[in-house]
Amino acid sequence: MNIFYLPRRDAITLAVFALVVLTMPIWLVPFGAAYPGLMQKFAIFAIFAVGYNVLFGLTGYLSFGHAAFLGVGSYTAVWTFKLMTMNVIPAMIFAVIVSGLFALAIGFVSLRRSGIYFSILTLAFAQMCYNLAYSVLTPITNGETALQLTINDPRVLDLMFSERGAGLPSPSLLGQGMSGIEAFYVVAVVLLIAFYIAQKIFVSPFGMMLRAIKSNQTRMHYTGFNTRPYALTAFVISGMYAGLAGSLLAATDPLAGAERMQWTASGEVVLMTILGGVGTLIGPVIGAWLIKYFENIFSGFNDAMLHHTFSWLPQGAQDVVVAITSKFVGEGWQLSLGLIFVLVVVFLPGGVMEGIRRFSSIFRNRREPGPTGALKTSPAE
Amino acid sequence: MTLLKRGLTRRRVLQTGMAGIIGSGVAPLMFTKGAWAQEFCNNPTGDTVTLGFVMPLTGAYADEGADQQRAFLLAVEHLNGEGDGGLLPTFSSKVLKGNGILGKKVAYVTGDDQTKSDAGRDAARRMIERDGAIMISGASSSGVAIAEQALCQEMGVIYMAGLTHSNDTTGKDKKRYGFRHFFNAYQSGTAIAPVLGEAYGKDRRAYHLTSDYTWGWTQEESIKNATEAMGWETVAAVRTPVGAGDFSQYITPVLNSGADVLILNHYGFDGVNSLTQAVQFGLRDRQANGKDFQIVLPLVSDLMAQGAGEAIKGIYGTANWDWQLDDAASGAFTRSFGAKYGQPPSQIAQTSYVQALLYADAVERAGTFYPPEVIKALEGFEFDGMGNGPTLYRAEDHQCLKEVLVVQGRENPSTTFDVLQTVQKVGRDVADYDASIFEGELGPYDAALCA
């Protein structure tokens, strides 16, 4: 059997997904989001969320510390740029390796506990990484200022072949510059590969094993399986995905700051996964896009733009409407996000994906109404 | 929604990689005016020019960010000929007429940097890539300013730094496209050391608490060097995390450390918190080594002083500008700002406002938005009438050289805004220093195509 084989349904999903991702510069135009910086973020955080879902979605282990691996990946990538070459491929490889090693160490310890104890352990490790990166590890991380390239970096590999330029070099892929729209396509292709690998994991016997851990770990133990190596593998894989995402962040913008390791950043990927639909392949991607869209576009709305939007209303009503809506956009975008999140958890535990499923089942079963949203997740504790 | 629509015309979307997709019938939608006519990043082709303002609206420096935003909006107003014109009449260069920049009306976009480098860069990128900002200005933290400045260098967009006081901004991390009007920690050290020696004696033992990032480190170093040069001793220098809130666990060890001066290298809310907490700990009522214990806040602003209330009284620090200065320009700016917002401007408002005007002026004098020409117009520019006395934008490191104020918390403030008094104006000749004492290179002039 071909190792690249995918079940027909998954292959279709991948094809559609590829089309959607690659045409982003077109269909995002009406949303005001078709600029490279944001589209790159869409693709990068989709990778992060897809990887996170391999752990959380399949095994049910809720990690509150995955941002640490993202940060480690970024730092590794920037250091690779500084010391070796501006080519992004070594940076990505090193970032995945190093964050995988971090994940191995942290996962090995954290997975000794389950449920909320596991969550707290990952949270504690991530916060330690963050606090150290901010303070005593400054020689490595450059602390709050964030690690950046300088003109006088060694870059041994690059400088063997070419002279030092006058300005700062920028990351490249096989001589092709990595900026703007080119960078988006590079990141998008990486996302498609990452998505494909996740699909393979989902349908593999290993993926079945992970789902079994989620549904009943005790039974697994009784049947003689040692689940920990499987969970640890999932943890490391998701850590590597996070590291890959981190390296791409650095590749599109060669700077690595400690903030991206903070626990709120870890919380964000949890939000993405839940919002989109935990345990599904597409869900986390949608969640990541929604949150990044909110963060970048919603947060940019200001009162003047609202007044413009509602200019068809009479003056008094306009002021009232603007005063109310302004609390939910601009600086208040997180309020909208929080509300949506709460509503999703309460009414749509399967996230956007469950919403879509329910919606389509209404049409499909119009004559024979069956149980909707029957997919109930019960994560391991 | 005009600001959003600018996103539709992003020509970078077209330029590369899209050839295959354009054939699919959506293409007509994408062709918009002037899409191919750009020879440098965000060349304004319409009748408006967009400036991008990034400031901390949340986080440890949010107070400063709010005032910065007020100043930028005021500057835009004045550039467009609205309001009372502010500093346009007093500014020594007379090319700004209040008809926008090169006849184009000034539009702006704003963003929150959350006092974080990552978020600041994201916001700046959004403004450059999506909103077509020709210039970025802002930041109230040196860490953020340095990160944004590096981005702007790559993108080929001029960066007019807001409040950034680290030596690195125009030292180790200086950039050809980055300019700083604010003074720096080195100048603070030069200015404040003699005043401290005079007031507290030359045989003091100092304890530093330092914000753990580029600004804190360089200020600690500069103040340490300047005070040690006149005979002070440094007992300890302890780093504290930015935005810590409660500094008590760092203040308790000061009590019995043998120090008799506490130097707080903190800014914004950190400075307010650490100062008020240090006063609560009774440090100022203490005796140590037979002398009265003293606290110094080397970089202080009106906003911090208002936040600290009682605690600021008698505390020495340095400032870039103060609204109570009696020159014509300072008066004009205070009137203009006060009339609009009902409160006097703080130093961050002044530096941000002046930076916006200086950029506009440089463009007018260069006669083009082409960044290399604008940079050349700013480099070595000598001007006056902005509230700081005669000022030079030094070409070697893009640092403004001007007077530095040594200020002290007022004992009996007449109003809630009258919190700092200027005890000494340290002349530009004294505050001057050799640009070559800091390493770093400016980099090339070459215009970039937004990346």
Added chain:
Amino acid sequence: METILAQLLNGLDKGGAYALIALGLTLVFGTLGVVNFAHGALFMLGAFCAVAFRQFITYETVTLDPTKLSPWGAPLEIKTPMAQIWFGDFGAVLINWSVPISILLAIPVMLVIGIAMERGLIKHFYKRAHMDQILVTFGLAIVLQEVVKAIFGANPISQPMPVELRGSADIGAMLGLTPGMVTYPIWRLIYFLFSASIIGAVFAFLRLTTFGMVVRAGMADRETVGILGINIDRRFTIMFGLAAVVAGLAGVMYTPLVPPNYHLGMDFLVLSFVVVVVGGMGSLPGAVAAGFLLGILQSFASMTEIKAIIPGIDQIIIYLVAVVILLVRPRGLLGRRGVMET
């Protein structure tokens, strides 16, 4: 010696806040079995009770004095707090003591908020997985803090302590050491005593009242108590309200130490969870002990001498302790077996 004593005091007052928050968190967990990620937000709401109260009584009337001009040429504004107009000198006293007085406001407000939270949202999550509870309360925490941000702004709002309680007390002299060697801010000492007495009161309530006895019985075996015909749900709801009050009071009294902003809750949330886990999920004495323990450890780790040996230890000590305890004693210091485990 003096340094160690000072550092110990600092640990106690820091620990007081941690212990109070962890106590409330544990009360909710022990009674309702809910992991409440919004508990930090309750602490923050308490702090903003104090802010709101002060803003209310210091609401100013503005009269213009045309004879004097402000520096920007407008007539000078003279502001008088309403409380002073209404109550005269008593108004001034009210403003001076606003923080302690706002405790009276915070108790009913936090009780109502707590009960509303439980009845309105959390009630629906008893039968769902712990993960769902964490997620919904996490979302709720975001909503609450953003609402506060929308109302009060993003900036910290400082709350002055009463003039009489400013300054510091000479603890060293009281203990017979050299005067002036160990001084400590009065308000921080009050904070410690305040948290100790609240903790005492909660324990007394649970131990000495019939209500408390029923609640404890319910914590041990909810079904049996229910079969006995006692409406345990209503009592548990009230316990949720009580937990909110405890968190809120901790927040009120904390305001003079660090000016509160909307983010205060999140800053404390992570810490308090670590505290609860270290103490042992579901163990009230464990939460209190761990709160003080971690406060003291954090304070000592910040000493220059300690930092010289292990750089950066002040930044990670709390998490390090949490990791070690969870690995060595999986159920925390005083936790019971089988809580939150499969």
